[in-house]
Amino acid sequence: MGQVTNERSIVSYHRHAPASQPTRLYDAYKSTPKRNPHKPLIFLPHTLSETTGPVYGHDPIAETDNDLTRQHHGAPQGERIIVTGRVLDDNGRPVPNTLVEIWQANAAGRYVHQRDQHPAPLDPNFSGAGRTLTDETGAYRFVTIKPGRYPWFNHYNAWRPAHIHFSIFGRAFLSRLITQMYFPGDPLFDYDPVYQSVPDEKARQRMISKFDLETTQPQWALGFRFDIVLRGPEATPFEA
Amino acid sequence: MEFVPTPSQTAGPYLHIGLTRNHSKPCIASPQAKGERVWLKCFVLDGDGAGVNDSLVEIWQADGQGKYNHPDDRQAKTADPECYGFGRMAGGEDGGCEFETIKPGRVPGPGNTLQAPHLNVAVYARGILLHLYTRIYFAGDPANEQDPVLALVPKERRETLMAQPDPARPGGWRFDIRLTGEKETVFFDV
Numbered sequence: 001m002g003q004v005t006n007e008r009s010i011v012s013y014h015r016h017a018p019a020s021q022p023t024r025l026y027d028a029y030k031s032t033p034k035r036n037p038h039k040p041l042i043f044l045p046h047t048l049s050e051t052t053g054p055v056y057g058h059d060p061i062a063e064t065d066n067d068l069t070r071q072h073h074g075a076p077q078g079e080r081i082i083v084t085g086r087v088l089d090d091n092g093r094p095v096p097n098t099l100v101e102i103w104q105a106n107a108a109g110r111y112v113h114q115r116d117q118h119p120a121p122l123d124p125n126f127s128g129a130g131r132t133l134t135d136e137t138g139a140y141r142f143v144t145i146k147p148g149r150y151p152w153f154n155h156y157n158a159w160r161p162a163h164i165h166f167s168i169f170g171r172a173f174l175s176r177l178i179t180q181m182y183f184p185g186d187p188l189f190d191y192d193p194v195y196q197s198v199p200d201e202k203a204r205q206r207m208i209s210k211f212d213l214e215t216t217q218p219q220w221a222l223g224f225r226f227d228i229v230l231r232g233p234e235a236t237p238f239e240a
Numbered sequence: 241m242e243f244v245p246t247p248s249q250t251a252g253p254y255l256h257i258g259l260t261r262n263h264s265k266p267c268i269a270s271p272q273a274k275g276e277r278v279w280l281k282c283f284v285l286d287g288d289g290a291g292v293n294d295s296l297v298e299i300w301q302a303d304g305q306g307k308y309n310h311p312d313d314r315q316a317k318t319a320d321p322e323c324y325g326f327g328r329m330a331g332g333e334d335g336g337c338e339f340e341t342i343k344p345g346r347v348p349g350p351g352n353t354l355q356a357p358h359l360n361v362a363v364y365a366r367g368i369l370l371h372l373y374t375r376i377y378f379a380g381d382p383a384n385e386q387d388p389v390l391a392l393v394p395k396e397r398r399e400t401l402m403a404q405p406d407p408a409r410p411g412g413w414r415f416d417i418r419l420t421g422e423k424e425t426v427f428f429d430v
Binding site for chain 1 (some may be wrong): 243244245246247248249250251252253254255256257258259261262263265285286287288292293298300304308309310313324325326346347348349350353355358360362364365367368369370371372373375379391392393397419420424425426428429
């Protein structure tokens with residue numbers, strides 16, 4: 001097998017710090033026991049399979065894909081907001097040209113989805129999906145409306161804090177992240193097992209956006225900042 | 241300032257709105273891609289063996305020559321432009337989805353090893369707070385015997401990482417992702 005000569009150039013990525021990510025088997029979140037492994041995961045040394053990843057989403061992105069308030073003939077109901085931030089790796093380096101996808105409920109807390117039976121109105125002017133690419137500095141920006149809170153069936157009187165789902169690719173398949181962005185001061189944090197599944201309090205707070213007056217546009221929309229950090233390499237990869 | 245990765249959260253039951261309603265990728269390699277053509281049916285099953293109807297499967301793979309279409313793969317080979325390498329699909333009511341692709345070539349592993357042909361898989365669903373990584377190997381491939389990653393897996397569990405050929409369909413394969421239960425699939429700490 002002497003034909004393999006350049007595997008030495010593979011860089012490993014940082015591993016997650018304990019307690020900084022959710023506990024997979026988190027009993028308070030009732031769907032976890034039957035949908036997560038009970039046997040220990042097998043530690044995998046990083047190979048090209050993990051440290052490479054798709055450059056995905058460069059198929060055409062429409063002009064209104066990052067403005068969820070302009071995807072229909074009329075304006076959606078609710079509080080218009082701007083959500084912006086940067087995607088960085090855990091070395092603090094920007095992650096440029098990576099796809100950021102979001103989805104969310106409408107202002108009344110209802111998703112455009114056949115399985116969402118919450119008796120709150122749908123909004124004909126809101127689909128709740130957006131996508132954009134980060135720029136060279138890792139920055140992204142969406143215009144949307146503030147999602148409503150909604151009930152779910154996890155436990156008696158269960159309600160989700162207002163949130164926007166985020167999906168980010170990053171440079172490697174192992175840097176892939178799907179998370180939820182929350183809004184500051186939500187009184188439901190203490191009661192939400194999804195949010196509480198992350199053991200470390202400082203880590204939980206990294207999912208909460210910050211109100212930002214500089215992003216806020218006068219007479220138009222409040223601004224929120226949400227910076228996202230992805231796993232990064234232990235050393236700078238050589239340029240190809 | 242300290243840069244710690246943002247915590248993951250579940251994609252929830254409505255992930256289709258953002259990820260697959262207009263943006264699923266069932267075809268990982270175009271019909272012009274070089275390599276052995278494969279139709280791969282994946283089922284995501286919960287601890288009761290029931291299909292997970294709000295699951296999402298993402299696949300990342302090398303081309304037929306074992307080259308990833310990515311700048312950090314510095315092997316002296318040209319990536320096949322007809323092999324995109326990436327696929328993603330939501331599970332149907334039975335937790336199943338089907339990808340069309342080619343069987344990847346062997347890629348370097350740790351040390352001076354070569355890995356057996358495999359697809360890299362990430363699984364998401366309501367109830368999965370941090371997505372799960374597994375791999376799909378091809379049952380009966382002699383290279384499996386030398387694969388450095390399979391060697392890390394207890395022998396009696398390796399079978400959970402093997403796609404099985406569909407005897408009724410040339411090029412057809414099936415892979416079950418059992419999230420937990422008796423035949424729980426091997427998942428990796430990546």
